[in-house]
Amino acid sequence: MKLVLLWIIYVILKVTLPLSYSMAVSNKTACPLLRIDGYGPRQGYREKSDYSGYDLAEHFSLRKTSCGGEKTCFKLGSTPLIKDTQKIFTAGLPEEYSITALFRVRRNTKKERWALWKTLTRPGVLQNSIIIDGEKKVVEFTAKENGGSTLHYTFKSRELHPLFDRQWHKLGISIEETIISLYVDCKLIERRQTAKKNSIDLQGRSVIVGRASDDRPVDIELQRITIYCSPKQAAQENCCEVSDGMCNLQGDEELPISSSAAKAQQNTELTPESKCYCFPNKGEKGSQGEPGSPGEIGEKLLAQTFLPTPPRHGIDCGSPVYTLADNVALEIYL
Incomplete structure (x- = not known):
């Protein structure tokens, strides 16, 4: 009897231990190697580049088709592109990451409201989303904070308007612990301070390029959609795919920045002392000068x-x- 019990315990351990181990491995955020053909980060043309992350077009099994000239893009079809989140992020997804997409809208969809990417819990509750609204010409980001409340941020800069002009553009979003940065065509458009955000629940589902109303694929031309396991990658991308003129930036050059983002950055970086527009304090009084010659009689x-x-600015500068x-x-x- 004792031997039978020991055998049963052995069989149970034999079956459950490998399952537990594989689950632990999948929950780690050691993201898989991601190979991208074409262009390296801000260093012009390269044959292949290695990063860590997830090619969403590959995970959703999108087929390539011609979209004019030598360009190829993915055929989105008419069925909602929905997949179990855990099957996409097989090694997990870190709390900080970035997502980039290269696409162009069509005439009949340039005013659509659609989700570039969103995740839902198993019961269907929204976790996070990146919404592109062609009617309002804005980009929205939604996530859950640590306390469970919903965080919602809307990027309204006029420099987002080119996204809807039916030309090729690259949209990049960097998600850090308390910062969200938005890029268009490799230029920083806006940066927002946020509350701490929850990590994504891998037990739910993910949707890409779906209409906000019914999740059916929006009619756009999509050339690439990638999630990187580094929030810095959105800032390191180049835009050779958009235009050869955007290929000249080298890795040691500063990232282009929009006027609105530069103004916001200046306001956050300047100290109160550097905002003081006052004249400096007077020095010591000098010696008496020589008397001048009489002037002419004026009118x-x-x-x-x-x-x-x-x-100004409520700063007491001493004078x-x-x-x-x-x-x-x-x-x-x-």
Whole structure:
């Protein structure tokens, strides 16, 4: 009897231990090697480049078709592109990552509202999404914060408008722990501070390039959609596929930045002292100068004076700032 019990325990351990081990491995975020044909990160043309991440077009088994000239794109069909999240991210997905997509909208879909990518829990509750709204010409990002509340951010910059002009464009989004950065054609458009976001539940489902209303594939030409296991990859991409003129940037050059993003970055980086537009404090009084020669007799005229006004930006710089007081005048005889 004792031998039978030991044999049963042995069989149970033999079956369950490998399953537990494989589950632990799949939950790690040591992402698989991702090979991309064509272009390396911001270094011009290369035959192949190695990164870690997931080619969503490959995982959704999209077939290639011609989309004009020498370009090929993926045939999206009419059936919703839905797949179990765990079957896509077989080695897990880190909390910080980036997603890039190369596409162009068509005439009849340039005002569509659609999800580039979204994930749902097993019961169908939205976890996160990247929505492209052609009617409003905005990009929206939704996620769950650690407390369970929904985080929603809308990028409204006018520099997003080219996404909807029916030309090829590359959209990149970097998701960090408390920052979301959005790129269009390898240029930083906007960066947002966020609350800490939950990691994605791998037990649910994922949808790509689906209409917001019914998840059916939107009628666009899609050349690439990739999730990288590094949030920095969106900033390291080049845009050779969009235009040869965007291939000249080298890895040591600074990333192009939009005017709105530069303004926001300047506001966050400047210290209060560097925003002080005041004149410096006066030094010590100098020695008496030589008397000058008498001037010529002048005419009577009306002149404006400079009067002190309060310091700008609420910063006490130690001396008043002087501006032209247009409403005050003083008669002076020269």
